[in-house]
Amino acid sequence: MDIDPSQLPLDGIKRGGGWSVIKGWGRALLSRRGKRLWRTLNHKSACLSCAWGTGGQNGGFRDELGEPLQRCIKSVEAIQSELQPAVPRHVFDRLSLGELQNFDSASCDRLGRLDRPLIHRAGQDFYEPIQWDEVYKRLADAFLASPPERVASYSSGRSSNEAAYLLQLLMRARGSNNLADCSDLCHAPSSVGLTRVFGSGTSNVSLESLRQADGVVLVGSNAPANHPRLMNELIRLRDRGGTVVVINPVVEGGLLKFGSPAFPIRSLLLGSEIASLFLQPIPGSDTAVFLGFQKAWLESGAIAWEFVKSHSDGWEALQEQLMSTSWESITQCCGLSREELEHTAARLASCRAVVFAWAMGITHHSNGTTNVQAIANSAVLSGNVGRPGTGTMPIRGHSNVQGFGSMGVSIRLREPMRLALEALLKRPLSRTPGYHARDLIEAADQGQVDALLCLGGNLYGANPDSNQARRALGQIDTVAYLATKPNQGHFHGLGARQTLVLPVFNRFETPHRTTVESGNNWVRLNEPGTTHLKRANLTSEVGFLAELADRIFGDAPIHWRRLQDPIYVRELIARTVPGYEEMAGIDATKREFEVSGRVFQTPCFATSTGRAQLAPTLLPDLRLPDPDHFGGLADGERGLVLSLITARSHGQHNTVVYQSGDRYRGMPHRKTLLINSEDLQRQGLEAHERVTVQGDAGRLEQIELIPGSIRPGCGLMFFPEANALMLGVSDPACGTPAFKRVPVLVRAPAWPTGV
Numbered sequence: 001m002d003i004d005p006s007q008l009p010l011d012g013i014k015r016g017g018g019w020s021v022i023k024g025w026g027r028a029l030l031s032r033r034g035k036r037l038w039r040t041l042n043h044k045s046a047c048l049s050c051a052w053g054t055g056g057q058n059g060g061f062r063d064e065l066g067e068p069l070q071r072c073i074k075s076v077e078a079i080q081s082e083l084q085p086a087v088p089r090h091v092f093d094r095l096s097l098g099e100l101q102n103f104d105s106a107s108c109d110r111l112g113r114l115d116r117p118l119i120h121r122a123g124q125d126f127y128e129p130i131q132w133d134e135v136y137k138r139l140a141d142a143f144l145a146s147p148p149e150r151v152a153s154y155s156s157g158r159s160s161n162e163a164a165y166l167l168q169l170l171m172r173a174r175g176s177n178n179l180a181d182c183s184d185l186c187h188a189p190s191s192v193g194l195t196r197v198f199g200s201g202t203s204n205v206s207l208e209s210l211r212q213a214d215g216v217v218l219v220g221s222n223a224p225a226n227h228p229r230l231m232n233e234l235i236r237l238r239d240r241g242g243t244v245v246v247i248n249p250v251v252e253g254g255l256l257k258f259g260s261p262a263f264p265i266r267s268l269l270l271g272s273e274i275a276s277l278f279l280q281p282i283p284g285s286d287t288a289v290f291l292g293f294q295k296a297w298l299e300s301g302a303i304a305w306e307f308v309k310s311h312s313d314g315w316e317a318l319q320e321q322l323m324s325t326s327w328e329s330i331t332q333c334c335g336l337s338r339e340e341l342e343h344t345a346a347r348l349a350s351c352r353a354v355v356f357a358w359a360m361g362i363t364h365h366s367n368g369t370t371n372v373q374a375i376a377n378s379a380v381l382s383g384n385v386g387r388p389g390t391g392t393m394p395i396r397g398h399s400n401v402q403g404f405g406s407m408g409v410s411i412r413l414r415e416p417m418r419l420a421l422e423a424l425l426k427r428p429l430s431r432t433p434g435y436h437a438r439d440l441i442e443a444a445d446q447g448q449v450d451a452l453l454c455l456g457g458n459l460y461g462a463n464p465d466s467n468q469a470r471r472a473l474g475q476i477d478t479v480a481y482l483a484t485k486p487n488q489g490h491f492h493g494l495g496a497r498q499t500l501v502l503p504v505f506n507r508f509e510t511p512h513r514t515t516v517e518s519g520n521n522w523v524r525l526n527e528p529g530t531t532h533l534k535r536a537n538l539t540s541e542v543g544f545l546a547e548l549a550d551r552i553f554g555d556a557p558i559h560w561r562r563l564q565d566p567i568y569v570r571e572l573i574a575r576t577v578p579g580y581e582e583m584a585g586i587d588a589t590k591r592e593f594e595v596s597g598r599v600f601q602t603p604c605f606a607t608s609t610g611r612a613q614l615a616p617t618l619l620p621d622l623r624l625p626d627p628d629h630f631g632g633l634a635d636g637e638r639g640l641v642l643s644l645i646t647a648r649s650h651g652q653h654n655t656v657v658y659q660s661g662d663r664y665r666g667m668p669h670r671k672t673l674l675i676n677s678e679d680l681q682r683q684g685l686e687a688h689e690r691v692t693v694q695g696d697a698g699r700l701e702q703i704e705l706i707p708g709s710i711r712p713g714c715g716l717m718f719f720p721e722a723n724a725l726m727l728g729v730s731d732p733a734c735g736t737p738a739f740k741r742v743p744v745l746v747r748a749p750a751w752p753t754g755v
């Protein structure tokens, strides 16, 4: 597809940012809750929304380098939602579960804040209030009644490092490694792929380092909607003459032009150019795209051989793969021409320092880990890692999702942390492999899980195959959800005997300090706060987990009640979490810090040899099935098989939908399918016609076709609604489901006779 952004067919797409953002801010700040919103925005705590991690001790609007005006409208949406009043009493008193199950994600969120613990008992058709003491008793009993391998936790990255640390400590003390986490459903391929190559699974680029780059490759990311402040860095990079290569099957308007409020004079009004080159490959073919760049560098003599030979192993096998893989197989796989790949590779080779950044367009594939390795290989072959201005940068979603991994909420516990935890708990940890999020659902579906504690998140909504998720959760005896607001999971993901919905303080309300870690490895300190909810019966997650652990274990092998003190938790974190040594002094110094050992300023990596580990990356087989796979098209029925991408809309954060439509993509509501106009014409389909979309797990009816700037042969629908279509086909390296490149059949009825 076209690589000069000015030549792209822009089927009505809009640029990102701009005055609409200012209007959004204006509306929010002038609203009834505007004053409180403003106070909250200025509270010294990290933004609740994405992992770019604005806020903290520098104040609500500054990043870690002290740059002002670094707060975006997503953050406003998230705070506004938290500032809602409590869920009106009549909702849980009068509405049946059947009625609550009809609420979509946005309606659930708009119910308001949870303000009292609730229980659903088997056989009842409603939630009812319950006392905290009874909650602890029921949960402690549930966690003690079953063998360790039958208890599990799930978590989302909205909570604090301290709560995350306690959660894993509780689970591991219980002898269970079943620490499923939302990162299993998004960036686990980044963690696994980067660890294979560099020995460390996070971004190895700091914000400071990013500002020294003159090239950025942005793959499979819709940063203008999901990480808006990253756009400021891309604008700056273009301003200093740098190159931004965007790779995405969908032309996202904000990746062409973005008007940033941080630069009111030079950017906001007219918008700033973002993409220097735009590639539109076939979804899921990223390994082929990067092999294409590598082959082009090999053939043009642009490989940084001195660097590669000095700082990596395994390059010989990769070189062999590049020589033996034909251009034809690469271009057929990715749908880009050799000229496009060579041209882009040459442009990158002319850059002094390149950062490779990506989001879930790379990871949400059955070969997501391979995609990440292909990117990391490219960084090494081009000498773009291990010095300022270079590196590999997964762009993380939830604000503390990376901190959860650091705290050991993972089925892949790093050896140094294992040893430190064993010393702390004075006994060996279980070696039984734990369940990641997909395995947890599979195990539950087979009746192998008895108790599940969810620290935030929406395990039901975030999983593929919604029917299976509902059924699986329904097999678990006791399910407990700690949450600030209701979500669909609370109404569909009901346990077999009891389900508890437990209200907690959010980050800016928690009555004690907490910390979080950004996607750039920056640890932020959040000051205590208060809640606006009157007479609310909330708990802090740290207090809850320490109390529950005390009820389960008593005071062995550690003094669990003492862990109600977050300062003590931070002491333990400093002692046992690699890279977090500076945490020990943070309460006294209030000095935020970069996790040590993550950002590579020199080409000495975290592998056992200190050298990057390169390996060939296999081209994926991306053939789509024909309509017969779905039962075929009836006589006269119109339709085609598409490679479906599922994505968040603008105005959505993970499974939480704040706004139904997506004005950037021209998709006015949730029941839409973005499709290329050529596909419409070729199949005799009409724009805005209602069709059925059928996948391997189910079908969705009355879906409106929206013509848009998406590669022919592809479609885009919104997550999580489209989860109902797909089976949980996962990346075998880490279990992350393929939410993108999902084969679906679009069906439209035959035209009435005579039309």
Ligand code: SF4
Pocket (backbone or CB within 6 Å): 047, 048, 049, 050, 051, 052, 053, 054, 070, 071, 072, 073, 074, 075, 226, 227, 228, 229, 230
């Ligand atoms: S870019 Fe991310 S961290 Fe920064 S304000 Fe926006 S949502 Fe929050």
